[in-house]
Amino acid sequence: xxxxxxxxxxxxxxxxxxxxxxxxxxxxxxxxxxxxxxxxxxxxxxxxxxxxxxxxxxxxxxxxxxxxxxxxxxxxxxxxxxxxxxxxxxxxxxxxxxxxxxxxxxxxxxxxxxxxxxxxxxxxxxxxxxxxxxxxxxxxxxxxxxxxxxxxxxxxxxxxxxxxxxxxxxxxxxxxxxxxxxxxxxxxxxxxxxxxxxxxxxxxxxxxxxxxxxxxxxxxxxxxxxxxxxxxxxxxxxxxxxxxxxxxxxxxxxxxxxxxxxxxxxxxxxxxxxxxxxxxxxxxxxxxxxxxxxxxxxxxxxxxxxxxxxxxxxxxxxxxxxxxxxxxxxxxxxxxxxxxxxxxxxxxxxxxxxxxxxxxxxxxxxxxxxx
Numbered sequence: 001x002x003x004x005x006x007x008x009x010x011x012x013x014x015x016x017x018x019x020x021x022x023x024x025x026x027x028x029x030x031x032x033x034x035x036x037x038x039x040x041x042x043x044x045x046x047x048x049x050x051x052x053x054x055x056x057x058x059x060x061x062x063x064x065x066x067x068x069x070x071x072x073x074x075x076x077x078x079x080x081x082x083x084x085x086x087x088x089x090x091x092x093x094x095x096x097x098x099x100x101x102x103x104x105x106x107x108x109x110x111x112x113x114x115x116x117x118x119x120x121x122x123x124x125x126x127x128x129x130x131x132x133x134x135x136x137x138x139x140x141x142x143x144x145x146x147x148x149x150x151x152x153x154x155x156x157x158x159x160x161x162x163x164x165x166x167x168x169x170x171x172x173x174x175x176x177x178x179x180x181x182x183x184x185x186x187x188x189x190x191x192x193x194x195x196x197x198x199x200x201x202x203x204x205x206x207x208x209x210x211x212x213x214x215x216x217x218x219x220x221x222x223x224x225x226x227x228x229x230x231x232x233x234x235x236x237x238x239x240x241x242x243x244x245x246x247x248x249x250x251x252x253x254x255x256x257x258x259x260x261x262x263x264x265x266x267x268x269x270x271x272x273x274x275x276x277x278x279x280x281x282x283x284x285x286x287x288x289x290x291x292x293x294x295x296x297x298x299x300x301x302x303x304x305x306x307x308x309x310x311x312x313x314x315x316x317x318x319x320x321x322x323x324x325x326x327x328x329x330x331x332x333x334x335x336x337x338x339x340x341x342x343x344x345x346x347x348x349x350x351x352x353x354x355x356x357x358x359x360x361x362x363x364x365x366x367x368x369x370x371x
Contacts, residue, residue: 017167018066023058024159026067027093029077030086031118035069037087037108038078038205044087045105045231048097048132051088052145056136058089058161059145059154066164070180077167080183089163094120095148097132105231109213196266197233197240200273208276211284212239221295225305238308241265242294242315243287244272251320256356265350294318297326304332309349310341313362325369335365 029035057064067082079086091097098105106127116122123129133146150158168183201209215222216236217229226235248258248268261268279287294315298305305311310332317323325331335341340361344354 015169017169019165019167020162021165022160023089023163024093026086026163026165027090030090031094031120033113033119034076035086036072036076036078036113037083038072038080043105043107043231044084046084046088048101048134051091051097052134052136054085054088055092055134055145055147058092058158059136061161064163066166068166068168068183070168070170077165080168080180090119091132092134093147095131095133095146096120096129099128099130195232195234195237196269197237200240200270201233201236204273204277206277206279207281208279208284208287211288212236212243215239215288215291215295219292219295221298225298225300225302227302237269238311239291240269240273241308241312242291243276244269245312245316246287246290246319247272247275249316249320254360256316256320256359258352258355261352263351290319297324299326299328300332301329304329304336307332307336309345309358310335313355313358314366316359317363317366321363321366323363323366325366331365331369335362338365 026035054064064085065082067086068080069077070080072078106123110126111119111122112125113119113122116125120129133144133149135142136145137143147155147158168180170180213236216239217223222235223229229235244265245268248261248271250257250259258268297318313335314327338361340357344358344361348354349358
């Protein structure tokens with residue numbers, strides 16, 4: 001017999017404490033590493049225009065959504081939701097922004113605030129920031145609203161404008177990670193949507209996730225084929241996709257099957273991400289080796305690499321049929337030209353029947369080269 005609704009209610013272990021904090025106190029807290037960005041947060045990627053719109057809202061005293069935080073073991077407040085806003089307010093406060101419009105963003109995992117002393121110094125060790133003025137339109141006039149240029153009276157007013165900071169407290173520490181990940185998912189279910197992989201990064205930060213990020217960032221063949229690291233984590237998601245196929249695809253009696261597969265690779269990857277959260281070190285090494293061995297055999301052009309149905313099929317055949325030949329443009333072209341591949345991708349690529357047909361056909365082509 002399951003718990004009653006009253007028992008469930010009595011077992012709730014999360015409380016929220018709301019504090020109205022002045023703008024200056026908040027951004028100085030960021031500067032001094034009191035407010036920190038946890039590893040699972042997505043990259044900062046707001047534009048200067050978005051920073052100006054937020055600063056304009058601040059000056060006009062328009063409401064700014066609350067910042068949700070959790071106090072970690074060091075006493076710092078980890079930002080669960082609102083990090084884009086907090087960092088934008090910080091850039092406005094220090095009067096600096098990225099020199100390159102194409103690279104107006106940064107990855108929190110690439111900076112070391114502890115050794116640099118403060119957030120601005122840590123950023124400038126890795127990224128090129130330049131003094132920046134911020135503007136807003138008042139009627140037909142474009143007005144300079146840069147923090148350092150504000151009249152003293154207005155700047156003092158802005159310093160004490162309230163921004164709500166909600167601190168999440170969890171009494172049941174055994175379930176802390178599970179609860180935090182659920183809160184993160186709930187907070188990020190609206191507004192500017194996270195990509196599926198960004199959400200997985202937040203809900204399931206773990207040793208496996210870090211190992212995949214390391215491959216994604218450091219494997220030279222992988223990076224050459226993908227190009228610039230994808231802001232929406234499409235490249236990282238591909239590593240998860242292949243790993244999910246390694247886990248759930250079974251080859252038996254000359255057929256490929258995925259147990260309890262609902263024709264959704266997104267759901268399959270989500271299921272795998274949850275499973276990977278508890279992987280031990282040896283298991284992680286197994287996946288890393290499998291992926292890196294496969295990647296090492298990709299001697300192909302980016303044109304072929306970006307065909308997801310082709311790459312996942314090649315990986316499944318390599319993993320389940322122990323193929324070890326080098327993959328070349330010629331092999332890719334031979335596969336793409338076959339009727340089985342055209343037929344299995346014409347009406348959707350994720351149906352089990354199409355996958356089975358495609359993977360068997362790919363094996364037939366590869367077996368001619370895998371001598």
